[in-house]
Amino acid sequence: MAQLNLQHLDKIYDNNVQAVYDFNLDVADGELIVLVGPSGCGKSTTLRMVAGLEDISAGHLLLDGRDITRAPAKDRDMAMVFQNYALYGHMTIYENMAFSLTLRHEDKNVIHKKVLAAAEILGLTEQLNKKPSQLSGGQRQRVAMGRSIVRNPKVFLFDEPLSNLDAKLRGATRREILLLHKRLGATMLYVTHDQTEALTLADRIVCMSMGHVQQIGTPLELYDRPDNIFVASFIGLPPMNMFDVLFVDGKLRGKGFEVALSDEQKHTLRHHYGLELVLGVRPEDISLGDDISMLVSTNENLGMNTLVHGQMGTSGERVTAKLRGWCSFTGGDLARVKITKMHFFDKDTTRAIRQEDR
């Protein structure tokens, strides 16, 4: 497998639209990196630049130390799995999986061994004589993966491979991809706009917005220590609650509520005394307590948890709380809650304010 280095990559289209700005990433051997972000953030463009399907406007791309910035796609030793599977409808699954090797005029017996091995890994042995139209979406996506596996590429590239699948199948196929990664120990770049996929699959996540990298880190780092308001709002479901607050008298004062801070939190915010900042609270960091009133508007029971939507105080900002267990609030109820964990962001720069900023 392989190490991949993306150094200061830019993508500027002919009409002068810049899709990717100064993208830097070092992918270790066997690492699974997920590029995540909303539509149009440049994640697929970045992947296509790595694959060689888009020209790199500036910067360098290195594979195992070899500069492949200008190398054609066929010479990059990478395999890409597309969202729409890209299978040949008139060929059987066996022929589809063998196709790329047949084009390279590999020995037929060698191709056969590779196809059977890949089919075994993906549980497709019984389907080899079928046509793609006879398979389910998940199976077709596995065939697309199998076609990549037989090539034994240095890097696997996935461009939203699960987007065409229904929710149940998506979960199952996601687990299969994870198992596949563990089994092959392959270097993988995976693009998705689904943060659940990103959090469950990735060794590291690259969160992008408007062509810029917002944060690179492990799923836990992005969830627990987001660098800015964008990452904080994008990662996590339901998204983090954001409140405009004023830091005065050792408290955070927002519209319709006040939160007392610990000494440590006061110390963290000591340079922001008297200033407006943004308080971020994850729905799961709100629990039943006695600190703040919350005017309930709707109550969604999910079984193990309950999503309670409402307002801080009686006329404050919108808030969503994810409470453990089964709750039975009705619209107009006044719930008493407490905040167990807070994230602070500079209102002007949108960057996180943390302990180390002291």
Added chain:
Amino acid sequence: MNEERSIEVDRMRFTKNTQSSRMAILAIVFNVLYFISIYKSDVGNYYYTALIGISIVYNLVFMLLTFLCSEGVKNYKRGFSWAMIALGIMQIVRIFIIPAKMHGTVIEKGAQTVLHILNYHIPATMDVAVMGLGQFILVVVLLILSALCLFRGAAVNFKKSRALADHIANLNMQL
């Protein structure tokens, strides 16, 4: 059976018998070439007989059956090999019907024949061979090639389908 051969046979579980299938298609091609090679334009209404009518219908039937055989042998179905052999024998038999009958037959063409010599148009009477030696050899070769393709395709399919059947039986026993 060595490993390479074993993989080769195992491969047949997922690949078509294109060799036999292509042989059948080639037989059709040779048959078409035969069919368009038997006619000559200067023998008047010589061909307007029931025999030619039957021959045309048989050509259509032959092409249909051979195409079906090509699809059958593609999937290693042994029965289609027998059909291909039968069709091949028929191609050989056909040599002794139209080509043999027409080779050596001479018809007399009357005044409607015109010789063009130095801008003079001279009405003439002459004998015309329905199928000369060159044409006869050509159509016979085409029919033989068509038959050989069918025999070869059938033989390959016999061999492959037997090997595949044995292999699958082995696999089933191992299971």
